[in-house]
Structure formats: C-alpha cells, structure tokens
Amino acid sequence: MHMYKQIALSLPFLFCSQLSLADWINDSAQNVEAHTIKLRQHIHQHPELGNMEFKTSELVQKELKSYGIEVRKGYAKTGVIGVLKGAKPGPVMALRADMDALAIEEKTGLPFASKVKAMYQGKETHVMHGCGHDAHTAMLLGAAKALAANKDKISGTVVFVFQPAEEGGADVDNFTQGHLIGSRKMIADGALKNPKPEVIFGMHVMAGMPSGTISYKDGAILNSGDHLRIQVNGKQVHGSMPWLGRDPIYASSQMINNIQSLISRKADLSKGMGVVSIGSIQGGTAGNVIPEQVNMTGTIRSNSENIRQNILKDLPKMIEYNALANDVTAKVEIAPYAPVTMNDKILTKLMQPTLAKVVGDSKLHVLENNSSASEDFAYYGELMPSLFVFVGATPADQDMSKAAPNHNPLFIVDDATLKTGVESHVRFIMDYPKVAEQVQTVWKKIQVGLPPLS
Incomplete structure (x- = not known):
C-alpha cells in the first residue's frame, strides 16, 4: 500500500515536469518567432540562386555564431554546418534546410518582395524565393537559437545543415555536374562526417495546406x-x-x-x-x-x-x-x-507523437500518396534513418484550392507557418533520443539484410 501511495504522490510531479518541458519548447518557439519572421523576410527580399548563396551563407554563419554555436564552412561552395553539443550524453542528430532561390520574377506585391536579378546559366534573370527555402533557412535558424538557449536540456549533439543548390546550380551544367552541387556535394565534402549524425530531419513548406498543419507518411514521401x-x-x-x-x-x-x-x-x-x-x-x-x-x-x-x-x-x-x-x-x-525520398518506417511511427505535439491530432494529416516532386534530401536518407514532412504555408482563412503553388510567381509563405517549423525542429531534437535505440536497431538489421523484427 505504501508503494502505491508513493506513486500517487509522484504523479502530480511527473505531470508538472512533462508540462514544464512542453511549456519551454512552446515558449522558446514563441520567443524566437519575431526574430525568425524578420530573418525570413530579409532572406526573401535578398534571394540568391543555387551555388551563389554567398550573402545568405554569411548571414547564417553570423546568426549561428551569435547563438554560441560552432560554425563550419567550406562545404558545397556556400554550405554551412553548425554544431551544438548538449549538456547530456546522447545521439548525434541532424536538421537540414536548403537556402537557394529560383529564376522566377516575383509578382506577389509583398512589401518585402524580391527585385533581385542575377546570372543564371550565363543569362540575367529575375530571382525569387518561390519554393519557400527562405522559410526553411529562417526556421532552422530560429530552432538553432532556441536550442542553443536551452542546451542544458539537450541529450546529444545537434548538427545544423544549411545546404545550397537544392534547385540546381546557377553556375554549372546541372545535367553533367549535378554531383558537384547540393546534398551530394555536401556529403562528398564531408559535411556529415565529424560528428557523424545517426538520424536526419527535414521539412518543406507547401502551398494549398493551411498554416498550423503538418502532413507526413512513412515510406516514399517524394518521387x-x-x-x-x-x-x-x-x-x-x-x-x-x-x-x-x-x-x-x-x-x-x-x-x-x-x-x-x-x-x-x-x-x-x-x-x-x-x-x-x-x-x-x-x-x-x-x-x-x-x-x-x-x-x-x-x-x-x-x-x-x-x-x-x-x-x-x-x-x-x-x-x-x-x-x-x-x-x-x-x-x-x-x-x-535524386532517388526516391524515403521516410524510415520505424522513425516515422515513433516520431508521430512528436508531430502531434506541435499541431495537435486534428491538424496532423497522413498522406495517402507521396508528392510527385523530387528532393535531394533523399541522399541523406540513404546514409541514415530520415524523416521529411510537409508544413502548411497558406493562411488558414484562405481558399486552399486557389493558393498559388510552389514555383509560382505568386507563391507566398504565411509568417504564421514559421513557428510550426521552429517548434517541429526543436521537438525532433528533444524527442528522438527517447526512441534512438529502437530506430537504430532496426536500421542496422536492414543494412545487413536481416528482417527488421528478427
């Protein structure tokens, strides 16, 4: 009877501890929200094409250093790696964002709309963040700021991957030199070697999905x-x-x-x-x-x-x-x-509660089919278990069927989306260590050809 009494007395403490943990993550995402929006709007107004993200790269480096995060460069021309060691032992975990814009003339009319022109394949062109990579970069910086301020709570090491040229390079023949840009070049240049992550998470903002929602599926997520x-x-x-x-x-x-x-x-x-x-x-x-x-x-x-x-x-x-x-x-x-972008089945299943914490069960959607587009994030998933999700980017009060799609001159990202992305990144890092052993056990079996449940 005494044992049950002890358990009963401890339940309020455990509940409060969990609530406290949830509160700091939500609060930290809110605390960095204004800064994240400011960063995103600045990057949006000053877009750079693939392999030419020099100013964006400098901004990322400056921000990471200001958070007290170790900065490494020299990967894939403009790529940046940030390394943050938590106070507690644990796995090495990677978060990835892409930084490049598209050769599109922006027609959104936003006060921070791009008026930039640059050289693409030897010809001058308009440049626009028409796929949301400005949001991806800003969200990962926001998460880096929040995690750095709470590194005493982190079990393990975080590797922040800021990758160039996901859409291709402006200065190379993408047909014959594709291996010299993007994720393939980041990997070839050793960006993920020291420290070597055992898992990687990524996300992509999507038009036609309401802000505050997340969509995902296991297995193939992109073609x-x-x-x-x-x-x-x-x-x-x-x-x-x-x-x-x-x-x-x-x-x-x-x-x-x-x-x-x-x-x-x-x-x-x-x-x-x-x-x-x-x-x-x-x-x-x-x-x-x-x-x-x-x-x-x-x-x-x-x-x-x-x-x-x-x-x-x-x-x-x-x-x-x-x-x-x-x-x-x-x-x-x-x-x-890129090969098929695959979400590791065990990782996806075990991280589903994490996604639900961010947006709630009603706003978390399982996709019936994968996206028809492609992503060079897929190459990271060949090296380690990976999870890639879609984050809604259209204001919730708008008609989703009329939202300008990604890669369109009228494409927009709702600023409210950014907090969802920041919180998702932070929760990935806080929750993965709890399931790391299960994920890695199955992953290693699959790599040597054993059935996952043997």
Whole structure:
C-alpha cells in the first residue's frame, strides 16, 4: 500500500515536469518567432540562386555564431554546418534546410518582395524565393537559437545543415555536374562526417495546406527525379522529298510515343508509379525542310526505386531500336537528380507523437500518396534513418484550392507557418533520443539484410 501511495504522490510531479518541458519548447518557439519572421523576410527580399548563396551563407554563419554555436564552412561552395553539443550524453542528430532561390520574377506585391536579378546559366534573370527555402533557412535558424538557449536540456549533439543548390546550380551544367552541387556535394565534402549524425530531419513548406498543419507518411514521401536528353540525327532534305533523307522529327515522334509504354506495359504498377515526360523538343528552322537533328529534354519520376531502375535500364535500349527502325541515330543521356525520398518506417511511427505535439491530432494529416516532386534530401536518407514532412504555408482563412503553388510567381509563405517549423525542429531534437535505440536497431538489421523484427 505504501508503494502505491508513493506513486500517487509522484504523479502530480511527473505531470508538472512533462508540462514544464512542453511549456519551454512552446515558449522558446514563441520567443524566437519575431526574430525568425524578420530573418525570413530579409532572406526573401535578398534571394540568391543555387551555388551563389554567398550573402545568405554569411548571414547564417553570423546568426549561428551569435547563438554560441560552432560554425563550419567550406562545404558545397556556400554550405554551412553548425554544431551544438548538449549538456547530456546522447545521439548525434541532424536538421537540414536548403537556402537557394529560383529564376522566377516575383509578382506577389509583398512589401518585402524580391527585385533581385542575377546570372543564371550565363543569362540575367529575375530571382525569387518561390519554393519557400527562405522559410526553411529562417526556421532552422530560429530552432538553432532556441536550442542553443536551452542546451542544458539537450541529450546529444545537434548538427545544423544549411545546404545550397537544392534547385540546381546557377553556375554549372546541372545535367553533367549535378554531383558537384547540393546534398551530394555536401556529403562528398564531408559535411556529415565529424560528428557523424545517426538520424536526419527535414521539412518543406507547401502551398494549398493551411498554416498550423503538418502532413507526413512513412515510406516514399517524394518521387525520384532523373534528367533526360535525347539527340536524334538524320539526314537533311527538302520537305517534298523525304525519301532522299532520314527524318529525325518523325523518328522522334515515335520515340515519344513508345517511351510511354515503359510505364503502361513494362512497369509493375502494383509496386508504385512512374512518369516519363518530354518537356522540350527542338528541331528544324523551316516548314519545307526536314532537319538533320532533333534535340529533346525531359524528366523521369517514380516513387519506386525498382520501377525507376527499370526505366533507366530500358529507355536507352528502346530509343536505340526506334532509331534503327527509322534509319537514324540517337544519343541518350540520363543524369540522376535524386532517388526516391524515403521516410524510415520505424522513425516515422515513433516520431508521430512528436508531430502531434506541435499541431495537435486534428491538424496532423497522413498522406495517402507521396508528392510527385523530387528532393535531394533523399541522399541523406540513404546514409541514415530520415524523416521529411510537409508544413502548411497558406493562411488558414484562405481558399486552399486557389493558393498559388510552389514555383509560382505568386507563391507566398504565411509568417504564421514559421513557428510550426521552429517548434517541429526543436521537438525532433528533444524527442528522438527517447526512441534512438529502437530506430537504430532496426536500421542496422536492414543494412545487413536481416528482417527488421528478427
């Protein structure tokens, strides 16, 4: 009886302790909210293209240093790593944000709208944060500020990953030099080696989702993405005498049609989906001349690594045989952008309560399907368990169906979104150590080919 009395007496203390912990996280997110908004609006007004985020990188470094966080640079040209050691022993955990903007002219009319122009692939262009990377950078800085002020409560070490060029580089050929930018270059340059994280978290703001909501799913959360280039060479001739030449336009039209059979007839659609789209086709200069050459560019997407690999294997062979059938030649080039972004199933399941703490059960949504877009965050997930979530960015009182989507000149991020992102980052760090052993045990079994539950 005495034992039960002790437990009963301790319950109010335990409850108060948990409440106190919750309060400091919520309070810290609120305390840094105004600063986070200020940072985001500044970054939005001064966007920089991929691989050219020099001022943004300097701002990130300055902010991290002011919080007392160790700063490391020299990764992927403009990338920044921050390292914060907690007061208690525990795992090394990474939080990632991307910093680059897009070659888009902003038309939002916001008081802090971008008027910046810069060079992209050798041509001057307008620049806009049209995908929310300004918010990602600001939210991670806000979380860094909050965590640094409470490092006595942290079990383990936090690695803050500020990555450039998620959208591609402005100064490189992204088709042939994609491995020299973004997450691949951060990894190659050793950004995640010392200390080496065992888990990584990321997020992306999304238009058409109300502020204060989070959406997630386990397994595939974003499609893979691969770039495609096809050059078809024939023999130029007068349009009235096609028999004297070799028509690359006609051959290209057959190739475009036949490529679709890689999905409709060869992909096992019970395992996922795939898309092959030709977005650009250029050939000829006059209506009465069959040209010598046609150039096509496109994209390959899938939410199944098996389907993706089969497309990458079969597409060049299909184009080769199409070319032979039309007595032309063809050159196929495929450049990887990112594999399928996968959320670790155990990590996702165990961190679900953490997401619910941020927004509440009613505003936490499980996605039925993954997003069709792609993210180079996927490369981090090949190295360690990862969790990537979507954060609503449209004011809750607006019609979600009319919100300008990401990558649109009218795209906006509601400032109210930022607190959700900051609090999510902080709670990831505070809650993961409690489930780290379970996550790592399953991860290690999978890496050596053992069943997760063996």
